[in-house]
Amino acid sequence: MIRGRVVGEVWATRKAPSLAGRRLLPAADAGEDRVVVAGDTHDACEGDDATVAVGSGARNVLVPGPDNRALLCDAAISLLVDGESR
Amino acid sequence: MILGRVVGELWATRKHAALEGRKLLIIAPYLWYAPAHEIGHLVPVDPVGAGVGEDVVVCLGDPARRALGSTPVPVEAAVCAIVDRLELAPPGERGARPLTFDTGSAPAHEETS
Numbered sequence: 001m002i003r004g005r006v007v008g009e010v011w012a013t014r015k016a017p018s019l020a021g022r023r024l025l026p027a028a029d030a031g032e033d034r035v036v037v038a039g040d041t042h043d044a045c046e047g048d049d050a051t052v053a054v055g056s057g058a059r060n061v062l063v064p065g066p067d068n069r070a071l072l073c074d075a076a077i078s079l080l081v082d083g084e085s086r
Numbered sequence: 087m088i089l090g091r092v093v094g095e096l097w098a099t100r101k102h103a104a105l106e107g108r109k110l111l112i113i114a115p116y117l118w119y120a121p122a123h124e125i126g127h128l129v130p131v132d133p134v135g136a137g138v139g140e141d142v143v144v145c146l147g148d149p150a151r152r153a154l155g156s157t158p159v160p161v162e163a164a165v166c167a168i169v170d171r172l173e174l175a176p177p178g179e180r181g182a183r184p185l186t187f188d189t190g191s192a193p194a195h196e197e198t199s
Contacts, residue, residue, distance in 0.1 A: 002119075005180055005182070007174055007175040007180050008172065008173040008174040008175055009172075009173050010089070010143060010167070010169055010171075010172055010173075011169070011170045011171040011172070011173075012143065012167035012168055012169050012170055013168075013170055014134060014135070014136075014167065014168040014170075015134065015166060015167040015168070016133060016134055016153070016164075016165075016166045016167065018153065019166055019167060024087070024143060024167060026089075026117065026172075026174055028177075028180055029119070033177055034118075034119035034120065035089075035117045035118075035119060035174070036087070036088070036119040037087040037088065037089055037117070037143055038087070039087075045183060046173075046175060046183065047181065047182050047183025048183055049182065055147060055148070055149075056147070056148045056149055056152075058149065059149055069152045069153070070152075070153050071149065071153060072133075072145045072149060072150065072153040072164055072166040073087065073145060073149055073166065074087060074145045074146050074147045074148075074149040074150065075087050
């Protein structure tokens with residue numbers, strides 16, 4: 001998973017049927033300026049610190065289980081960070 | 087997923103059999119977190135029906151391939167949404183969400199009279 005901060009929102013009414021009703025949020029890297037658009041199930045807001053699952057595993061965040069092959073999503077917010085220690 | 091603008095459409099008669107009947111768009115990506123190399127344009131399959139000039143969200147990688155059906159399709163990008171509106175904080179204003187307390191829920195020290 002990659003770490004990012006939610007920096008806005010993408011509104012789209014015309015979506016693939018498997019993504020109907022899903023929120024899409026752009027999340028940006030802290031140091032660099034890379035932005036990934038991720039599906040959201042945790043009702044994240046702009047400014048939330050999140051980790052984004054990227055790749056085939058992202059489908060399991062939105063629809064868990066073996067029947068999620070038709071989901072057209074390769075990035076999803078898997079958790080919102082409360083704190084960290086380094 | 088990445089964001090891009092549709093700049094054109096692609097037609098071909100001589101192509102892989104699994105691409106038969108699939109609409110192909112030419113998009114110029116403008117938000118991409120890890121491009122493999124300098125890419126000016128990307129050609130995704132379009133199951134959603136986007137037109138030239140629209141902003142789209144494009145899914146990359148294996149999920150794009152699997153979502154297009156059971157036959158092995160030689161694609162790794164598919165349009166998954168057409169953007170109505172985009173809100174994006176500029177690079178200088180991407181701070182943490184400030185913590186706020188509702189006055190009604192903060193623990194109050196009650197005095198008994």
